[in-house]
Amino acid sequence: MSATPAHRVSTGERINHELPGHLERELGARGIRLTRQRRVLLQVMDTARRHLDADEILQRAQKLDPRVTRVTVYRTLDLLKRHGLIDELDLLHLRGDRHFYESHGPRDHIHVACIRCGKVREFESELYEQLKSQISRDCGIEITVTRTEVGGLCADCRKPR
Amino acid sequence: MSATPAHRVSTGERINHELPGHLERELGARGIRLTRQRRVLLQVMDTARRHLDADEILQRAQKLDPRVTRVTVYRTLDLLKRHGLIDELDLLHLRGDRHFYESHGPRDHIHVACIRCGKVREFESELYEQLKSQISRDCGIEITVTRTEVGGLCADCRKPR
DNA sequence: ATAGATGCAAATATTTTGCCGCCAG
DNA sequence: CTGGCGGCAAAATATTTGCATCTAT
Numbered sequence: 001m002s003a004t005p006a007h008r009v010s011t012g013e014r015i016n017h018e019l020p021g022h023l024e025r026e027l028g029a030r031g032i033r034l035t036r037q038r039r040v041l042l043q044v045m046d047t048a049r050r051h052l053d054a055d056e057i058l059q060r061a062q063k064l065d066p067r068v069t070r071v072t073v074y075r076t077l078d079l080l081k082r083h084g085l086i087d088e089l090d091l092l093h094l095r096g097d098r099h100f101y102e103s104h105g106p107r108d109h110i111h112v113a114c115i116r117c118g119k120v121r122e123f124e125s126e127l128y129e130q131l132k133s134q135i136s137r138d139c140g141i142e143i144t145v146t147r148t149e150v151g152g153l154c155a156d157c158r159k160p161r
Numbered sequence: 162m163s164a165t166p167a168h169r170v171s172t173g174e175r176i177n178h179e180l181p182g183h184l185e186r187e188l189g190a191r192g193i194r195l196t197r198q199r200r201v202l203l204q205v206m207d208t209a210r211r212h213l214d215a216d217e218i219l220q221r222a223q224k225l226d227p228r229v230t231r232v233t234v235y236r237t238l239d240l241l242k243r244h245g246l247i248d249e250l251d252l253l254h255l256r257g258d259r260h261f262y263e264s265h266g267p268r269d270h271i272h273v274a275c276i277r278c279g280k281v282r283e284f285e286s287e288l289y290e291q292l293k294s295q296i297s298r299d300c301g302i303e304i305t306v307t308r309t310e311v312g313g314l315c316a317d318c319r320k321p322r
Numbered sequence: 323a324t325a326g327a328t329g330c331a332a333a334t335a336t337t338t339t340g341c342c343g344c345c346a347g
Numbered sequence: 348c349t350g351g352c353g354g355c356a357a358a359a360t361a362t363t364t365g366c367a368t369c370t371a372t
Contacts, residue, residue: 033371035327054361069329074362092306093249097258097337097361112300127295131288132311139273139284140316145253148309150293155301194346196352215336230354235337258336258362 022046023103026085040065041076051089051100051111051120077101084144092151094118108132108146114154123150183207184264187246201226202237212250212261212272212281238262245305253312255279269293269307275315284311 023042028034044052044060052060054073061068080086080101089100091113107129109122128148136143184203189195205213205221213221215234222229241247241262250261252274269290270283289309297304 033326035371037328067328071330071363072328075327078363088254090251092308093260097260099254099361110296112296112302114302115305121300123296123300125292125295127288127292131286131292134286134288135271135273135284135311136313139282141273141275141311141313142319143311143313144276145312146310147253149307150296150302150304151306152297152302152304158303194351196346198353228353232338232355233353236353239338260336 020046023080023085027079027083030083032079032083036065037061037068037072038076040068041073045080045086045101045103048102051091051102053098053100055098057101087145087147089147089149091120092149094151108148110148110150112150112152114157115151116153116157119154181207184241184246188240188244191244193240193244197226198222198229198233199237199240201229202234206241206247206262206264209263212252212263214259214261216259218262248306248308250308250310252281253310255312269309271309271311273311273313275318276312277314277318280315 021043023046024034024039027038027042040061041057043064044057048060054070054077057077058068058070058073061073077086077088081088085104086101087104089102089111090098091100091111092115094113094115095118107124109124110128111120112123113120132143132146135141182204184207185195185200188199188203201222202218204225205218209221215231215238218238219229219231219234222234238247238249242249246265247262248265250263250272251259252261252272253276255274255276256279268285270285271289272281273284274281293304293307296302
């Protein structure tokens with residue numbers, strides 16, 4: 001609920017490869033009603049440079065337009081999930097049961113988190129793409145969503161103080 | 162299933178590679194007090210052939226000894242997590258916010274879940290090991306825990322009925 | 323006009339905590 | 348003996364739902 005400063009440190013700063021308004025266009029193209037609240041939330045998700053939890057999403061949305069409630073945040077996140085437009089993470093439960101959300105980029109990335117300082121870094125790899133192909137082939141599954149989270153001690157936290 | 166020796170596909174019924182009593186010995190070796198309740202819970206986790214949620218663990222424990230409460234389940238799971246002896250999953254939130262737990266085997270495996278029928282199978286791959294090495298090297302992180310979950314439509318669910 | 327979205331409050335679901343008596347070592 | 352452990356109940360956290368009202372199309 002309250003923000004935890006120790007975990008604000010995400011160096012993620014992922015570049016948003018999409019043009020602005022990507023999510024709004026996606027939903028529009030699917031004939032989904034675009035309400036005032038939804039536009040605000042889509043904008044928040046579209047411009048976020050890192051994963052956010054429901055509370056952070058609510059706060060950012062209310063800064064743009066106070067007429068957005070928590071319930072609508074959850075309902076809209078659910079809508080986006082059902083359409084495969086956002087990913088849901090929990091970062092190895094490092095910070096309790098909170099879930100995080102981020103707009104689904106063109107390529108999957110792995111979340112690499114330090115279990116001590118909480119810094120989260122995103123990592124892309126061709127090897128990951130190969131692994132997914134192998135899984136798809138060997139398990140006979142048509143993959144729609146993947147999530148990889150790695151925890152450990154980062155270089156800084158291993159350094160003797 | 163596949164004859165390729167580089168990886169192995171298993172169904173949900175993972176074989177427990179450890180000798181019975183593995184967890185109990187691990188904790189004992191670390192000088193941790195072994196109470197009646199803990200012994201029961203360790204046995205449940207040791208003999209489970211698939212990931213269980215907190216409620217399933219409680220039920221199995223109470224079948225062995227009714228004097229185990231839900232609170233103790235959570236506290237013991239937390240203990241095992243802190244000692245890195247079990248893994249915690251949420252299987253892509255396919256089944257709500259429930260968490261699942263399984264005793265940590267000698268080698269990581271990926272959970273591959275069908276988003277329609279909910280079947281979960283485990284998958285090991287040399288490629289996965291390589292990927293982890295790459296992450297460790299490139300991110301400068303000393304990996305202690307990893308989790309990969311893949312969702313999609315399994316072969317059966319893709320078949321026209 | 324109307325199907326579908328929102329807000330409010332209450333309900334759920336799951337996990338955690340305070341406190342005290344009890345037991346493993 | 349004694350410090351950690353377990354049980355109970357209550358709290359905390361996170362998310363979902365019923366229902367009346369509003370709004371995008």
